[in-house]
Amino acid sequence: MPRILIVEDEDIIRSAVRKLLQHAGYEVADARSVEEAEQNHEPDQFDLIISDLRLPGAAGTELINRAPNTPVLIMTSYASLRSAVDSMKMGAVEYIAKPFDHDEMLAAVENILARQGSGDTDSGSGADSGNRPQESDPANIMFGQCEAMQKVFTLIRKVAPTETTVLIQGESGTGKELAARALHLLSPRASKPLISVNCAAIPESLIESELFGHEKGAFTGAVSARTGLIEAADGGSLFLDEIGELPAEAQARLLRVLQESEIRKVGSTQSRKVNVRMIAATHRNLKAMTRTGEFREDLYYRLNVMQIRIPPLRERQSDILGLAGKFLKRQGEKMGKPNLNLSPEAMRVLERHRWPGNVRELENAIERATILCDGDVITPSLLDLDSEGGDEHIPETLVEGNNEQTPTRDADSANDLSLEDYFQHFVLENQDRMSETELAQKLGISRKSLWERRQRLGIPRKKTSS
Incomplete structure (x- = not known):
C-alpha cells in the first residue's frame, strides 16, 4: 500500500485530503509544517509528499531538497500559481491549484505513483513499456461504454503518441480536462509536466504575464522576473481550457508559439525556444467567432489540426446509469454508506433528465443524494434535479415576477x-x-x-x- 505524507497548515484542508486518500486505499500521515514533518516522520520514506506551498516556517518546496528520493506534489491557491510554476522548476513533480475537486487530486496522485512504479523519472523513451500505458488509457480515465465515447477513446489513442495540436470541443462538464490528461499520459511527454490553464479564470490584464512570463519592471507591480506557464510546460504539454476567452493580444502571442515554437516574456526583447505540445479546449464555436472577429482565423486553423468532440451526456443515454453507479459507489464508500442503491423511479428520473450540466451535474446530484439519504435507497426527491434547472422547471420568479x-x-x-x-x-x-x-x-x-x-x-x- 503506497504511503503518502500530507504537509498542510490548514486543518480543514489537511483533514479533507487525508480522508480522501484513506478512502482511496492509501496509507496517510500528516503534518502542519516542514519542521513537524521531519520531527514526527521520515519524509524520504514515503512514496509521495503532498505539500502546501505556503507553510509556517520553511516553504513546502523545501521538502524537494529534504526528501530527494520522494516525489513532491505542491498544492497552491490560484493567487500563488506563478510560485507553483517556479516550484516545478525546482523539482516538484506536479502542482495542483486550490480549490481542486476529488477526481483531480486522485488522478494526480495515481499518475505520479504510476510513473514512480514504472521507474519513469527522467525520460519518456523507455518507460512506456511498463504498466503506465494501460493505466493511462482513456477508458480508465473517463467512463464511456456508448459508441460515441468509444470513438473518442479510439481517437485519443491514435493522436496521443503524435506531436499534433489538438482542439477538444464539448459543453461544460463533459470531461474535456480528463481527455487532455489522457492525451498527455499516452504521449512520449508523459514524464514531463502537464500544465492546465483556465483562460476564463485569469483576469484579462494578467493573462499575457501568466502565459508568457514577465521581466522585472515590465509593469507596475512586477518586482521580479517570473516564469510563464508556457515555459513551465517546456518538454511537456500545455492544456488551455476555454481558449475562446483569450483576448486578442494573447491570441497573437500564442500564434507565434505555435508557428515558431518560441516565446517572449512581457517587457523582454529576447525570445527563447520552447518545446510544448498544445492541447486546447472550448465550449464555444470558434469557427463562428472567427467570422465575428472575436477569434483569430489563423490561430483557429493552427489549433484545429485534430479535433476531438466530447459528446454531451444527453447524447450518451446508455452511459447515464453506469456513471451514476460509479459515482454512487465512490460517494458511498467516502461517506460510510457502502450499500446505497438507486430506486427504479430514481433511475427513470436520471434517464429522462436532460443534463444541461452534463457529467459534472450528474456527479453533484449523486453526491447530494448520498448526503441526504437516511436509508439505503435513493429516491427521486433526494436527487432534486428540478432545482438544478431541468427542462420542465421554470422558477416562479420568472413566471409571476x-x-x-x-x-x-x-x-x-x-x-x-x-x-x-x-x-x-x-x-x-x-x-x-x-x-x-x-x-x-x-x-x-x-x-x-x-x-x-x-x-x-x-x-x-x-x-x-x-
Whole structure:
C-alpha cells in the first residue's frame, strides 16, 4: 500500500485530503509544517509528499531538497500559481491549484505513483513499456461504454503518441480536462509536466504575464522576473481550457508559439525556444467567432489540426446509469454508506433528465443524494434535479415576477421556449440594469450556476465601465 505524507497548515484542508486518500486505499500521515514533518516522520520514506506551498516556517518546496528520493506534489491557491510554476522548476513533480475537486487530486496522485512504479523519472523513451500505458488509457480515465465515447477513446489513442495540436470541443462538464490528461499520459511527454490553464479564470490584464512570463519592471507591480506557464510546460504539454476567452493580444502571442515554437516574456526583447505540445479546449464555436472577429482565423486553423468532440451526456443515454453507479459507489464508500442503491423511479428520473450540466451535474446530484439519504435507497426527491434547472422547471420568479423584470412574452409563447432559450432571453434583456446577484436570484439559481450557464450558452458578461 503506497504511503503518502500530507504537509498542510490548514486543518480543514489537511483533514479533507487525508480522508480522501484513506478512502482511496492509501496509507496517510500528516503534518502542519516542514519542521513537524521531519520531527514526527521520515519524509524520504514515503512514496509521495503532498505539500502546501505556503507553510509556517520553511516553504513546502523545501521538502524537494529534504526528501530527494520522494516525489513532491505542491498544492497552491490560484493567487500563488506563478510560485507553483517556479516550484516545478525546482523539482516538484506536479502542482495542483486550490480549490481542486476529488477526481483531480486522485488522478494526480495515481499518475505520479504510476510513473514512480514504472521507474519513469527522467525520460519518456523507455518507460512506456511498463504498466503506465494501460493505466493511462482513456477508458480508465473517463467512463464511456456508448459508441460515441468509444470513438473518442479510439481517437485519443491514435493522436496521443503524435506531436499534433489538438482542439477538444464539448459543453461544460463533459470531461474535456480528463481527455487532455489522457492525451498527455499516452504521449512520449508523459514524464514531463502537464500544465492546465483556465483562460476564463485569469483576469484579462494578467493573462499575457501568466502565459508568457514577465521581466522585472515590465509593469507596475512586477518586482521580479517570473516564469510563464508556457515555459513551465517546456518538454511537456500545455492544456488551455476555454481558449475562446483569450483576448486578442494573447491570441497573437500564442500564434507565434505555435508557428515558431518560441516565446517572449512581457517587457523582454529576447525570445527563447520552447518545446510544448498544445492541447486546447472550448465550449464555444470558434469557427463562428472567427467570422465575428472575436477569434483569430489563423490561430483557429493552427489549433484545429485534430479535433476531438466530447459528446454531451444527453447524447450518451446508455452511459447515464453506469456513471451514476460509479459515482454512487465512490460517494458511498467516502461517506460510510457502502450499500446505497438507486430506486427504479430514481433511475427513470436520471434517464429522462436532460443534463444541461452534463457529467459534472450528474456527479453533484449523486453526491447530494448520498448526503441526504437516511436509508439505503435513493429516491427521486433526494436527487432534486428540478432545482438544478431541468427542462420542465421554470422558477416562479420568472413566471409571476414584476413585468418590468421578466421577458415580455405571453403564456403561449413562453410555453414554446426551452429553458435555455428563456434563460438567454432573460439575461440579455435584464443584465444592463441588474447585478449578477440579482439575476441569479430572479432565475432561482446560484451565481456559480449563472456563470456556468453563461459559459455554456456563450453569453458574455456586460463589461462595467469604471
